[in-house]
Amino acid sequence: MPKARETVLEIDLNALAHNYNYIRSKIDKDVKFMAVVKAFGYGSDVTGIARKLVELGADYFAVAYTSEGIALRHAGIETLILVLHPQSANFDDIIKYCLEPSLYSKFVLEEFIKTAEKQKLQNYPVHLKFNTGLNRLGFSQKETPVVRDLLKGTTAVKAKSFFSHLAASEDWREREFTLEQIYTFRKIALKLYDELGYRPMLHICNTSGIINYPKAHFDMVRSGIGLYGFGNDEPEDQKLKPIGTLKTIISQIHTMQKGETLGYNRAFTAEKTTKTATLPIGHADGINRQYGNGRAGVIINGEYAPIIGNVCMDMIMVNITGIECEEGDEVIVFGGPQHATEFAAKGNTISYELITGISQRVKRILIEN
Numbered sequence: 575m576p577k578a579r580e581t582v583l584e585i586d587l588n589a590l591a592h593n594y595n596y597i598r599s600k601i602d603k604d605v606k607f608m609a610v611v612k613a614f615g616y617g618s619d620v621t622g623i624a625r626k627l628v629e630l631g632a633d634y635f636a637v638a639y640t641s642e643g644i645a646l647r648h649a650g651i652e653t654l655i656l657v658l659h660p661q662s663a664n665f666d667d668i669i670k671y672c673l674e675p676s677l678y679s680k681f682v683l684e685e686f687i688k689t690a691e692k693q694k695l696q697n698y699p700v701h702l703k704f705n706t707g708l709n710r711l712g713f714s715q716k717e718t719p720v721v722r723d724l725l726k727g728t729t730a731v732k733a734k735s736f737f738s739h740l741a742a743s744e745d746w747r748e749r750e751f752t753l754e755q756i757y758t759f760r761k762i763a764l765k766l767y768d769e770l771g772y773r774p775m776l777h778i779c780n781t782s783g784i785i786n787y788p789k790a791h792f793d794m795v796r797s798g799i800g801l802y803g804f805g806n807d808e809p810e811d812q813k814l815k816p817i818g819t820l821k822t823i824i825s826q827i828h829t830m831q832k833g834e835t836l837g838y839n840r841a842f843t844a845e846k847t848t849k850t851a852t853l854p855i856g857h858a859d860g861i862n863r864q865y866g867n868g869r870a871g872v873i874i875n876g877e878y879a880p881i882i883g884n885v886c887m888d889m890i891m892v893n894i895t896g897i898e899c900e901e902g903d904e905v906i907v908f909g910g911p912q913h914a915t916e917f918a919a920k921g922n923t924i925s926y927e928l929i930t931g932i933s934q935r936v937k938r939i940l941i942e943n
């Protein structure tokens with residue numbers, strides 16, 4: 575790999591393939607694999623990721639919003655796409671772009687049926703979401719008769735799946751709660767199977783659910799974070815490969831004398847002669863202010879250089895005293911020698927937030943051998 579000459583997020587498609595195959599190996603052959611590619615493929619490069627996942631054999635994609643599904647269609651992706659959180663304003667587009675909506679409340683189910691009937695559709699595939707304890711989106715168990723009556727009252731739509739989402743699949747201390755969610759989901763599904771007279775697919779597991787609840791894979795699993803190389807715990811992290819490496823370079827080196835201050839609000843004061851490097855990456859790129867003032871650092875020529883002073887919009891400064899380096903040298907923010915989970919923890923957050931927060935200003939580079 576040539577050295578970075580500007581700020582770039584390198585995305586390793588071989589690592590993606592490794593992660594996909596690893597997660598696939600955890601599920602039965604006849605269980606479908608839904609690849610979750612919302613939020614630009616967890617902040618990577620959704621088009622590149624989705625194309626590779628099609629090649630790898632993903633059965634389904636999931637995105638959060640309709641616009642994300644439309645972007646995939648514009649990129650030529652023909653795979654089935656579930657939109658997890660559409661609003662009724664999007665229903666015409668959902669149909670126009672052959673996307674499949676998650677319908678999670680009486681209001682959106684009724685609205686979608688109205689739209690489908692107006693367009694004289696038959697059996698348009700929809701996914702019914704049930705709330706089994708996350709209390710975020712979904713019909714409650716009590717509302718199953720509403721779902722039944724609305725579905726039975728129309729031929730314009732047909733349930734393709736019933737699904738739910740786990741609240742704490744990565745947390746062993748919440749095992750009982752998770753098993754209860756799975757139990758409730760199964761109960762809802764069986765009841766509706768009987769009443770509808772047909773069997774939509776069932777799915778409840780996200781990445782950690784796939785790993786920790788092998789008996790709850792049902793007909794399909796929905797994996798996001800695992801594909802990008804994060805397992806939500808150490809043993810799983812070791813088996814997966816983070817696909818992204820965030821790199822930048824040294825723009826300029828300064829030598830500060832004892833007593834001089836650096837950056838906005840003079841947040842850092844040199845206690846002795848200090849060599850600093852200014853890097854072209856800041857909070858507008860997704861390296862937020864919580865990483866500043868010594869809390870996180872970067873890797874330069876194999877050595878750790880802490881971020882000093884406040885993070886600026888377009889720059890950070892790091893302490894390179896004692897590190898051999900020059901202007902133009904490559905810098906690794908996370909990935910490779912510095913795991914993104916570790917970097918995120920220094921800013922009191924999790925890998926999900928760090929990687930999805932890398933802004934669209936940062937150039938993405940796909941790598942594949």
Ligand SMILES: *Cc1c(COP(=O)(O)O)cnc(C)c1O
Binds near residue numbers: 739780781782798
């Ligand atoms: C984001 C999301 C997922 C993916 O979860 P991971 O923990 O990233 O695997 C699955 N299902 C739903 C409903 C989601 O919103």
